[in-house]
Amino acid sequence: MPPAGNLPHAAPASASLDAGTAPNPAAAPCPMNDSSPLLRRATAAVDCFRGRPGTGIHSLDDVLRLLDLEFPGHGRLALEQPVSTAGGWRQALAPRSIYHVLASNLSVSAEVSLFLGWILGARLYFKLPASGLPDFQDLVHRLPADAAASLLTTHDPVLMNTCDAIVAFGSDESIAALRAQIRGCPRFLTYGSKISLLWLPPGGASPDQAALAAADVAAFQQLGCLSPQACLCADPADAPVFAAALATALRAHAALLQPPPALLPALQEFRLRAHARGDQVWEVTPEPGPTVILPAQPRIEPGPGCGCIAVLPAPDPAPLLEPWRGHISTLSIASPSIPSSLWSLATHWRIPRLCPAGQAQNPPLHWLHDGRPRLADLVSWTAADPALPIS
Structure with missing residues (x-):
């Protein structure tokens, strides 16, 4: 097998350009x-x-x-x-080698990175999180040798700096620490902390839309950057209606959203804090788990996962979005079309992806991750x- 990333470079025998003219x-x-x-x-x-x-x-x-x-x-x-x-x-010259630093929450980003690197013919290295990624590790062990993927349990800065490209997933703090270790000029692509949101048009608080939103919330236990953390209701009167409908819809996903023991304290704290602040609270399950809140003071605040989401009256979403500028991944639209005013809002706040409600966790392969190819x-x-x- 030729070295990974070496692609044919031979030009056609007839290739020629007339000086000063556009190519044919x-x-x-x-x-x-x-x-x-x-x-x-x-x-x-x-x-x-x-x-x-x-x-x-x-x-x-x-x-x-x-x-x-x-x-x-x-x-x-x-x-x-x-x-x-x-x-x-x-x-175009593909990288001959790519060093990946993986986050611990989900394996989907690692899987797609492996897929793309394999297509390019690059030698691939994946630094696993301390807790491991069992599904991803099992996948790598079953791949043919042509995939040229290696798993690393310890970080190797020397190896990292010999690679043509570095791809890092994780918190903004962990990415900053990694950036300080880079020497030379490898391509450094980062995917830091992001949240996603749902937008509900006036009159959209139907059980069908609640079911679509619940599917987005439940996928991957609400642990990825594509998981909705809040629903913005264009008509404030829809907020309590939709919150109740969403809580009902989430009951169908209760088994999928059953939290691991380590997450129980955070889920309990989410509920206690909401009650203490005077928020309206819909507890989907008696034990700590999926919870819908309607905050007394509207704010976007990421929850602990496993089905915790806020429904917010947002006739003017700008004050809610301002603290999250540059940290919003996807805006799901509970509408068959995108109002031009919402498109303008998305471009102003640099929201890279709009999608139909129910599809937040199912992006196409060609989606622009964090707005980039x-x-x-x-x-x-x-x-x-x-x-x-x-x-």
């Missing part, structure tokens, strides 16, 4: 075929990851769509050979000025 698109390489290393890797990776919850990986079409969106035009071909563009010949951020480019042909 007809001279670009042919589409990928069965001999394409990238396509072979993508096919093998899809076979291993197809249907894994939360990854957005269902078929090879998902990969091709991702490549088309992140490398428009000749982009996906450019990962394997030079392509002709209006700016001259260009070739997932493959294009990892590659670098070699380019020739338009006046310089490849002979």
Whole structure:
């Protein structure tokens, strides 16, 4: 097997550019075929990851769509050979090695990172959290050698600094500590602490919308950055109605949201604090667990997980969103369309993803994680000025 990340660099024999003129698109390489290393890797990776919850990986079409969106035009071909563009010949260079530092809450981000790195042909290293990630570790042990993935139980700064790229998941504090260890100029991609929210339009407090919201809250025990932490009600009169409906809908997920023993104190504190502040409280289960609150003083405040969520009257959401600028991942919309005013709000507050209610935890493979492309951020480019042909 050739070194990971080494992709074919040979240009077509007929490749040429007239000095000072735009490249001829007809001279670009042919589409990928069965001999394409990238396509072979993508096919093998899809076979291993197809249907894994939360990854957005269902078929090879998902990969091709991702490549088309992140490398428009000749982009996906450019990962394997030079392509002709209006700016001259260009070739995307995948990283030969990627060092990942994983968070302890969920394995989904690690799974997608492995999938993307495998497609690129990179050698992959994954530093596990101290508590481990059993599902991810089991997956890695079952992958073919072509995936070129290694698990690390201890952090290796020397190895990290030899890699072309570093991808880190975790708290803002842990990412800052890692940043201080970086030497040289590896590409450093970070995914820090984020929250997600649900927006309810006027008159939207129906049992059906509550059921969709409950599905988003219950997935992965509400532990990831895509898990809704609060519902913003455009009409304040809808807030108590929706809170009650959401509590009822969450009862259907009580078994899924059963907390681990270590989380019980935090869940108990969440309820006690809400009662002490005079919030309205709907306790979905008698024991500490899923809880819906309607705060006496509206505020966005992340809960401990396992189905704890606030429903907030928000005719003007700006004061609620201001403290979370740059830390909102997804806004679920309980509406068949996005009002233009809500789109303007999302762009103003730099919210990177809007989705239908019920789909917060099921992003497509091509979604922009934290507003950034997932493959294009990892590659670098070699380019020739338009006046310089490849002979």
